[in-house]
Amino acid sequence: MNQIIKTKYLILGAGPAGLQMGYFMEQGQQEYIILEKEASAGTFYKTQPVHRKLLSINKKHNFFEEEEFNERQDWNSLLCNDKEMKFPNYSDDLFPNADDLLRYLEDFSSFYKLNIHYNSEAQHIEKKGDNQFRVTTKSGEIYEGEALLLGLGAVSAVTPDDIEGIEYTTAYEEQSIDLEFYRNKRVAIIGAGNSAFETANYLSSSAGFVHVLCRNPPKFAWETHFPGDIRAVNNDIFDMYQLKSLHAVLNPNLKKVTKLPNGNLQTHHEYDYPDSKVPGTLKLTREYDHIIRCTGWRWVNQSLFSPEIIPETKSNGKYPVMNDMWESVNVSDMFFIGAAMQGNDRKSASGFIHGFRYNIRTLYHLLVEKYDSKPYPTTNYSPFVWEEYVQDLYDRLSMSAGLYQLFGNLGDLLIFSEDNTQAKYYKELPISYMPKVIPPKQHVLSISLEFGFHNYSESSLSFLGPSDPNETEKAAFLHPVIRHQYDGKVEEFHFGDSLLARWDLPHGDGGAVVSYHLDFQKWIKKVVGLDIDIPKAIEGGPFYKWESKECTNTSETS
Numbered sequence: 001m002n003q004i005i006k007t008k009y010l011i012l013g014a015g016p017a018g019l020q021m022g023y024f025m026e027q028g029q030q031e032y033i034i035l036e037k038e039a040s041a042g043t044f045y046k047t048q049p050v051h052r053k054l055l056s057i058n059k060k061h062n063f064f065e066e067e068e069f070n071e072r073q074d075w076n077s078l079l080c081n082d083k084e085m086k087f088p089n090y091s092d093d094l095f096p097n098a099d100d101l102l103r104y105l106e107d108f109s110s111f112y113k114l115n116i117h118y119n120s121e122a123q124h125i126e127k128k129g130d131n132q133f134r135v136t137t138k139s140g141e142i143y144e145g146e147a148l149l150l151g152l153g154a155v156s157a158v159t160p161d162d163i164e165g166i167e168y169t170t171a172y173e174e175q176s177i178d179l180e181f182y183r184n185k186r187v188a189i190i191g192a193g194n195s196a197f198e199t200a201n202y203l204s205s206s207a208g209f210v211h212v213l214c215r216n217p218p219k220f221a222w223e224t225h226f227p228g229d230i231r232a233v234n235n236d237i238f239d240m241y242q243l244k245s246l247h248a249v250l251n252p253n254l255k256k257v258t259k260l261p262n263g264n265l266q267t268h269h270e271y272d273y274p275d276s277k278v279p280g281t282l283k284l285t286r287e288y289d290h291i292i293r294c295t296g297w298r299w300v301n302q303s304l305f306s307p308e309i310i311p312e313t314k315s316n317g318k319y320p321v322m323n324d325m326w327e328s329v330n331v332s333d334m335f336f337i338g339a340a341m342q343g344n345d346r347k348s349a350s351g352f353i354h355g356f357r358y359n360i361r362t363l364y365h366l367l368v369e370k371y372d373s374k375p376y377p378t379t380n381y382s383p384f385v386w387e388e389y390v391q392d393l394y395d396r397l398s399m400s401a402g403l404y405q406l407f408g409n410l411g412d413l414l415i416f417s418e419d420n421t422q423a424k425y426y427k428e429l430p431i432s433y434m435p436k437v438i439p440p441k442q443h444v445l446s447i448s449l450e451f452g453f454h455n456y457s458e459s460s461l462s463f464l465g466p467s468d469p470n471e472t473e474k475a476a477f478l479h480p481v482i483r484h485q486y487d488g489k490v491e492e493f494h495f496g497d498s499l500l501a502r503w504d505l506p507h508g509d510g511g512a513v514v515s516y517h518l519d520f521q522k523w524i525k526k527v528v529g530l531d532i533d534i535p536k537a538i539e540g541g542p543f544y545k546w547e548s549k550e551c552t553n554t555s556e557t558s
């Protein structure tokens with residue numbers, strides 16, 4: 001039997017997630033090993049996305065100088081302290097080529113000398129007793145670790161099992177990218193996500209027509225604010241459909257794909273008309289030269305595990321079911337890192353580098369707290385001086401990239417001492433984890449950034465100016481929400497919009513449309529009972545109240 005290699009934190013996969021966790025482990029001088037099946041890091045990006053253009057922006061020029069503020073617009077870098085190890089050094093493109101990200105990830109792993117064992121494919125995972133995972137690799141090495149961190153990325157493509165003949169179609173990752181192959185051909189694409197529309201865009205100049213067949217109506221990131229929904233950069237096909245340029249986006253009920261004697265494929269699909277004057281179903285067929293399926297990925301490979309530690313999954317096996325620190329709900333000490341973290345977050349960026357890099361930093365601190373009894377890092381205000389704290393708060397709201405990318409998922413927490421003379425500040429805790437550290441009989445402020453479009457029925461595209469500065473609790477764009485909690489009672493304060501997401505500057509310099517500082521201070525004074533010296537209201541400001549005559553005129557004309 002091979003010698004057993006023991007470690008404390010056993011990380012599987014040297015993709016961006018494994019590298020990011022490895023970086024924090026290395027910085028914290030923790031005992032860890034990363035097992036990677038390939039001979040180098042980040043190899044997902046050798047072949048994916050197949051058309052090579054990343055969806056992650058690399059916006060290098062942001063007017064402001066502050067590094068953390070600029071991190072909000074750099075979606076590809078891993079978190080680190082060295083400027084030369086930031087992704088913008090690798091590309092000038094707003095949507096970079098995947099080869100640049102691959103080069104960056106390889107350099108990152110060697111620059112930080114991360115402890116990666118390459119050519120080590122985990123093949124079987126079991127748990128010995130209560131507290132040791134044992135991983136056997138393809139070549140028979142045995143590793144043991146106290147905590148297992150799974151960063152295995154997109155482990156397999158999902159193939160729909162309710163479309164007969166789906167096996168005749170080509171998987172996204174196996175499609176040819178030779179445009180000559182599709183010249184003047186009829187192509188159908190099954191799917192409604194970015195990979196379907198990325199493929200459609202790519203083929204649109206070459207194919208005779210491209211039909212995207214969506215099971216559910218497509219969702220656009222500009223409407224939902226979820227970066228996993230269809231991004232505008234993949235959107236040409238909608239324009240061409242609406243302008244009748246042969247390409248189309250359709251929503252049929254696709255039942256079957258058959259192979260015709262001439263080698264082409266035929267779809268058998270239906271449209272229902274329940275509200276027609278003659279309710280019924282249109283049953284159609286259409287011939288295509290190629291059909292490509294882009295139907296999503298699974299983020300858990302259940303075949304790796306011994307039966308007693310198969311992690312529970314949801315959404316047809318796509319995502320792991322995790323607790324509020326990304327630990328499997330049924331296998332303790334097994335954590336998911338990287339894109340699989342989206343199992344806990346279907347509204348912000350946990351499925352992407354620009355989101356999970358912050359989740360991983362938070363998880364690192366939670367792990368060290370759990371396994372090394374080192375408390376989660378906090379800043380102490382002792383004594384608590386409001387003027388000092390409020391300056392820090394405005395910096396966080398206006399600079400923090402973690403709160404910004406993981407809106408509504410990660411938040412900061414200020415916990416006052418019982419007599420309000422001191423306070424403790426936590427950064428970027430999972431909001432769902434906060435109840436674990438909130439004492440019942442102390443004043444607490446939780447701080448997050450959140451969208452508010454759910455307050456309105458109109459499309460996000462009708463918000464082409466600031467939302468009503470007098471009803472900030474309905475502010476539509478990303479804005480600070482401060483929640484006060486005491487003895488189970490929660491009250492909240494919403495700042496209004498700031499176009500550039502800064503609340504620390506006057507409006508003319510890029511701040512919010514009006515200063516909400518006075519209202520905020522009054523609210524804090526009321527809910528926490530702090531002795532704050534509130535300055536007299538400054539008369540005027542950019543909001544001009546209508547006289548009753550003007551209100552009447554408006555209602556007459558509207």
Ligand SMILES: Cc1cc2nc3c(=O)[nH]c(=O)nc-3n(C[C@H](O)[C@H](O)[C@H](O)COP(=O)(O)OP(=O)(O)OC[C@H]3O[C@@H](n4cnc5c(N)ncnc54)[C@H](O)[C@@H]3O)c2cc1C
Pocket residue numbers: 012013014015016017018035036037038041042043044045048049050053054055056075120121122123151152153154195297337338339340351352353354
């Ligand atoms: C088509 C497509 C396009 C995407 N585009 C973007 C994008 O532009 N920007 C973005 O931020 N995200 C994008 N994503 C999401 C993307 O998956 C993640 O951002 C990122 O690659 C996930 O990082 P990860 O470390 O979790 O997984 P991965 O990058 O997939 O890394 C997993 C690693 O685990 C290794 N591995 C797998 N099995 C084993 C095993 N048994 N033993 C040991 N090692 C193993 C793999 O070789 C790999 O190195 C895209 C996803 C898809 C499917």
